[in-house]
Amino acid sequence: MKCPQCSDILLTLEFDRIEIDYCPGCRGVWLDAGELGILLERDGKEALLLSAPGSVRRKEKKRACPICSRGMEKVLMTGSDVLLDECPSHGLWFDGGELSKILEAECGDRGEEDRTGGLARLLDEIFTPGKEERT
Amino acid sequence: MFWSVIAANKRKTVLLIVLMGFFLISSGSMIGMALADAQHPYAAGLIGAAAAGAVWVVMLLVSLFASDSVLLGLTHAREVTRDMYPQLINVVEEMVIAGSLPHMPRIFVVDDPSPNAFAVGKSPEKSCICVTAGLLALCDRDELQGVVAHEIGHIMNRDVLYMTVAATMLGSILFISDMFVRSFRYTSTTRLASRSRRAGGGAAGPLLIVSLLLAIIGPILARVLYFSISRRREYLADATSARLTRYPEGLASALEKIGQSPVMLSAAPSAVAPFYTVNPYRQHISSGAFATHPPLSERIQILRAMSHGAGYTDYLKAYARVTRRRRALLPPADLTERGKVDIRQASRDGCSAPATRAESLRRARDIIRALNDFAFITCACGLRIKVAPEYPKDRIACPRCSRVHSVQRSGAAAVGSVLSASSAMGAPAAARVVCPDQGGGHPSERAVQEARFVPGRWQKIACEICGHGYEISPRFSGKRLVCSGCGAVIRFSRAAGQGGGSSDISA
Incomplete structure (x- = not known):
């Protein structure tokens, strides 16, 4: 799969049984529809937030879905001004930092201890190393 | 065996080949005439017909001799063996025996999160059954058996022969009309319009209309013909599935799960659509003359x-x-069944139940990735990186901890490591079903990893199973560590004369 933004080859990262596709070039993240379904089963609220964005018309250039190469729709995240790209049948694309920003905004208010949602934890874990236990 | 259905399928296959040939050649000649100069319309028509004929012959040869590899190639399916999917292979074997097929079909898996399955091949001796990773993840044994038996039903009734030929033929018609539409749109619009003005609306006009009509109606007719036929055979394959499994609820619940799945097939070209157990484009074309499948x-x-x-x-x-339809699905002569077939009990498959849907989907996709030459790197920080074969560099930095790894592709050998990793994966999770017959202790105790420990300095290690990270003190003297994340055991090997403590620690 190629990155819709910079055409680099995406890497698949797996952590704590969640999988995302990550672009090493622009730090964008692709969330597969199948993966989104699994997230929905695991921690409903968080994934529900991601699975029901509202579609908007923007003049920004359409990007191609990394799976079917069709133009993706621009969607606006509910409750924030982050603009995402969505392929209705295959998944969601987040530009570098967008996904963490959304999860930050949604989960940050509830305090650090409450942030046990799988996706937020995954991203947190992936991009902030050094939280190992001392033995 | 429904002999009349088999005979009808063979008859229809021949008829279809002839009809499609007629369609292709006539539309080819029309297109040739429409695009030609006014002086030599017939010569150009002949050339068009010859070109279409050549395409037809090529398509015919392909559909009879290479169709399975073409169709499996279109869907990017990979063949799997018993070590990878013992349950799937067992289920297929059972159904092959129940259906008395002369030969075991080859079994393929498609890397696709959407649940579905299909069969291809021109005879029961040379057939292939293909399931998606999503189906393996979603279905339990009874449901998988129902779907596999449905596909075996298609093979037994020779539906696959007809559908394989029809798919290739339909593909060729769509290809030719697409070429015509493209050439018409990009090059000839202005030329034809100016020519028809010069000729005063003479011969070019009607010719253009006829060829346009043909180019539009041809594909529609082909689709209606081809799609509408495949509906009755779906019912019959369902009937075969119920008969072979003696458990209609298996297929019913699989169909229900497939229908509720929100994920669409990513790699299904429209010509392959009728092969699937459930139409992959169900959201767009659900009923009417264009439907490939009954509701x-x-x-x-x-x-x-x-x-x-x-x-x-x-x-x-x-x-x-x-359905309250008066017309019977089958002529009564085809029903050779004697006696009553009882419905069996649901199978107790506690031992083989997949832990969670996520895990089995991950496992299925990893196996296909390994077959597709992906490299798997487990970083010491716990992140697992899966690198596509197209990745251009030899080295890769872990996005989490920036450790640099070299990318080594081990090809088929990677499958083994994926299998061992995925069987250990999630073993300690509460949802994991442990077969009481297998004996042994708690599953977590069976997952033992080896780690090298160099005494005298701080050292970072990570559990290979759950990725939980540990920093080991230079004064640590234990021999093993029980991971607090997943309960797996990490055993340390150390240089002789060092440590010597016997304490087991539980982190």
Whole structure:
């Protein structure tokens, strides 16, 4: 799969049984529809937030879905001004930092201890190393 | 075996080849005439017909001799073996024996999160069954058996022969009309318009209209013909599935799960659509003359209405009751069933139940990735990186901890490591079903990893299973560590004369 933004080859990262596709070039993240379904089963609220964005018309250039190469729709995240790209049948694309920003905004208010949602934890874990236990 | 259905399928295959040939050659000649100069319309028509004929012959040869590899190639399916999917292979074997097929079909898996399955091949001796990773993840043993038996039904009734030929033929018609539409749109619009003005609306006009009509109606007709035929055979394959498994609820519940899945097939070209157990484009084309499959709800209803037995007669009765159609699915002479076929109990497959849907989907996709030459790197920080074969560099920095790894592709050998990793994966999770017959202790205690420990300095290690990270003190003297994340055991090997402590620690 190629990155819709910079055409680099995406890497698949797996952590704590969640999988995302990550672009090493622009730090964008692709969330597969199948993966989104699994997230929905695991921690409903968080994934529900991601699975029901509202579609908007923007003049920004359409990007191609990394799976079917069709133009993706621009969607606006509910409750924030982050603009995402969505392929209705295959998944969601987040530009570098967008996904963490959304999860930050949604989960940050509830305090650090409450942030046990799988996706937020995954991203947190992936991009902030050094939280190992001392033995 | 429905002999009349088999004979009809063979007859229709020949008829279809002839009809499609006629369609292709006539539309080819029309297109040639429409695009030619006014002086030599017939010569150009002949050339068009010859070109279309050549395409037809090529398509015919392909559909008879290489169709399975073409169709499997279109869907990016990979063949799997018993070590990778013992349950799938067992289920197929059971159904092959139940259906008395002369030969075991080859079994393929498609890397796709959407649940579905299909069969290809021109005869029962040379057939392939293909399931998606999503199906393996979603279905339990009974449901998988129902879907596999449905595909075996298609193979037994020779539906696959007809559908394989029809798919290739349909593909060729769509290809030619697409070429015509493109050439018309990009090059000839202005030329034809100016020519028809010069000729005063003479011969070019009607010719253009006829060829346009042909180019538009041809593909539509081809689709209607081809799609509408495949509906009755879906009912019959469902009937075969119920009969072979003696458990109609298996397929019914699989169909229900497939119908509820929000994920669409990513790699299904429209020519392959009718092969699938459930139409992959169900959201766009659900009913009417274009439908390749009967409505799912109706199929499920019929299967669930079979309360008295699992035989063909029971299916036909349920079909008549649910659909209220007068026309029987089968001529009575085809029903050679003697006696009553009882419905069996649901199988108790506690031992083989997949832990969670996520895990089995991950496992299925990892196996296909390994077959597709992906490299798997487990970083010491716990992140697992899967690198596509197209990745251009030899080295890769872990996005989490920036450790640099070299990318080594081990090809088929990677499958083994994926299998061992995925069998250990999630072993300690609460949802994991442990077969009481297998004995042994708690599953977590079976997952033992080795780690090298160099005494005298701080050292970072990570559990290979859950990725939980540890920093080991230079004064640590234990021999093993029980991971607090997943309960797996990490055993340390150390230089002789060092440590010597016997304490087991539980982190």
